[in-house]
Structures are given as structure tokens and as C-alpha cells.
Amino acid sequence: MKRLEQIPVKGEGRGNPLARVFDELTNFCRSRSLFILHYCTGCGAIELPPAMTSRFDMERLGIQPMVTPRQADILLITGYVSIKTLKRVILTYEQMGAPKYVIGICSCTVNGGMYWQSYATAKRLDEYMPVDLYIAGCMPRPEAVIEGMRHLMRRIENGEARGWEDYYRRYDHYLGNQQALFGDDWQTPTDVIAEARHYGLLGEQTLGPHTELLQQVQRPLEALEMRLGHGPEHES
Numbered sequence: 185m186k187r188l189e190q191i192p193v194k195g196e197g198r199g200n201p202l203a204r205v206f207d208e209l210t211n212f213c214r215s216r217s218l219f220i221l222h223y224c225t226g227c228g229a230i231e232l233p234p235a236m237t238s239r240f241d242m243e244r245l246g247i248q249p250m251v252t253p254r255q256a257d258i259l260l261i262t263g264y265v266s267i268k269t270l271k272r273v274i275l276t277y278e279q280m281g282a283p284k285y286v287i288g289i290c291s292c293t294v295n296g297g298m299y300w301q302s303y304a305t306a307k308r309l310d311e312y313m314p315v316d317l318y319i320a321g322c323m324p325r326p327e328a329v330i331e332g333m334r335h336l337m338r339r340i341e342n343g344e345a346r347g348w349e350d351y352y353r354r355y356d357h358y359l360g361n362q363q364a365l366f367g368d369d370w371q372t373p374t375d376v377i378a379e380a381r382h383y384g385l386l387g388e389q390t391l392g393p394h395t396e397l398l399q400q401v402q403r404p405l406e407a408l409e410m411r412l413g414h415g416p417e418h419e420s
């Protein structure tokens with residue numbers, strides 16, 4: 185066990201063949217056990233029930249729905265995203281543990297689709313968070329959704345789906361686009377910079393003018409007040 189612990193499993197250029205095998209095995213297992221959180225933002229969501237149920241049966245690929253971001257691997261955005269909704273989408277994405285993947289379903293996530301002229305809709309999802317895969321169409325059929333999933337599985341197995349690393353490495357870029365849309369005082373409760381440091385992904389573009397602005401406006405999280413039978417409503 186002690187020898188195993190000495191094997192570097194993180195970082196580039198590892199020379200230990202056992203560590204490489206271990207990484208490949210991890211990637212293979214990861215690609216065959218994917219929990220998806222579908223954020224059903226638009227009409228494309230209607231294609232997911234047939235993709236998951238008996239006719240197309242996505243679960244045979246090891247893919248199944250998950251109800252919380254904490255345990256999900258894939259965030260599915262299924263159509264147009266209004267500016268209000270995008271705030272929740274970003275918050276949800278940041279709550280997911282790494283490695284995590286984003287799939288944009290429908291043309292609306294690629295370029296705004298038929299809402300390209302709308303004042304209330306975000307046009308390109310990948311300006312605000314890294315998108316690993318787009319499945320275009322208005323709306324894409326379940327076959328296309330499943331083929332997209334297979335494609336993502338291959339990329340995960342080959343260690344190529346690394347968009348989540350880009351969010352940490354270029355956080356200032358993504359945060360800048362978010363601030364341009366939501367205002368200078370935009371913030372989420374997630375400490376992305378600390379997470380970047382934790383994963384060893386703090387790069388030259390993680391920090392910049394936008395993270396400086398964030399630090400000026402950021403309010404510290406306040407603990408939620410817990411009332412278990414001691415509040416005034418319980419006093420007689």
C-alpha cells in the first residue's frame with residue numbers, strides 16, 4: 185500500500201506505467217458510470233424522457249438521472265437559457281464536484297437559436313461556463329442525444345473532456361462575461377479561486393481584473409439561522 189501511495193497519479197508526463205494504467209482504468213470506469221442532472225431550460229427537454237425510457241434506454245450505457253448537483257457528473261442544458269435562469273445554471277455548475285461535464289442540447293445553447301435577437305436570452309452558453317459537447321438541432325432527436333452521450337463517454341475515457349479545468353484556469357474570463365451580463369456585483373457563494381488552488385489549476389488567467397472586482401463586492405456568507413423549537417413562534 186505504501187508503494188502505491190508513492191505513485192504519482194496527478195500531473196502531466198507521469199512515467200510510472202502502473203500509474204498510467206490506474207489513470208486509464210479510472211477514466212474507463214468514470215465514463216461508464218455517469219449521473220446526469222438535467223436543467224430543463226427549454227423545449228429540448230422533451231426529448232429526454234424517450235431517451236431514458238424503454239425505447240432508447242440510456243441507462244444501458246451506465247447513464248442515469250441524478251437529482252442533486254453534488255452527486256452529478258454531467259450538467260445537461262436542454263435549450264434556451266434566459267438571463268435569470270443562467271444565474272441558477274452557473275450556481276448549479278459550481279456546486280458540482282470535479283470532474284464535471286456540461287452538454288448543451290439544442291441550437292439555442294450554441295448561438296441563441298430562434299431567440300438570437302431576444303433581449304432576455306443568453307446567446308452562447310460557453311461564454312459563461314465551459315461546454316464539453318453541443319448537440320445541435322431544434323430539437324435533437326433521442327438518437328442524437330444518445331450519440332452525443334457516446335461521444336462524451338469516448339472523450340472521458342480518453343481523458344479529453346477537461347472543460348472543468350478550463351473554468352479554473354481561465355476563471356477571470358468566465359467571470360468577466362458573467363459580470364458583463366449580470367452586473368458588477370455578481371457573485372456566487374462558491375470560492376472558485378480556493379477550489380482552483382485545491383486542484384492545482386490556479387493559472388495565469390485565473391486571477392485578473394474581474395476577480396479583483398469580485399473581491400471588492402463579495403459579501404461573506406452568513407450562517408443560516410436555525411430554529412428548532414426556540415423561536416418566538418414556539419414561545420407560549
Ligand code: SF4
Nearest residue numbers: 226227263290292322
Ligand atoms: S433549439 Fe428549438 S427546440 Fe431547442 S430550445 Fe431552442 S427553440 Fe426549443
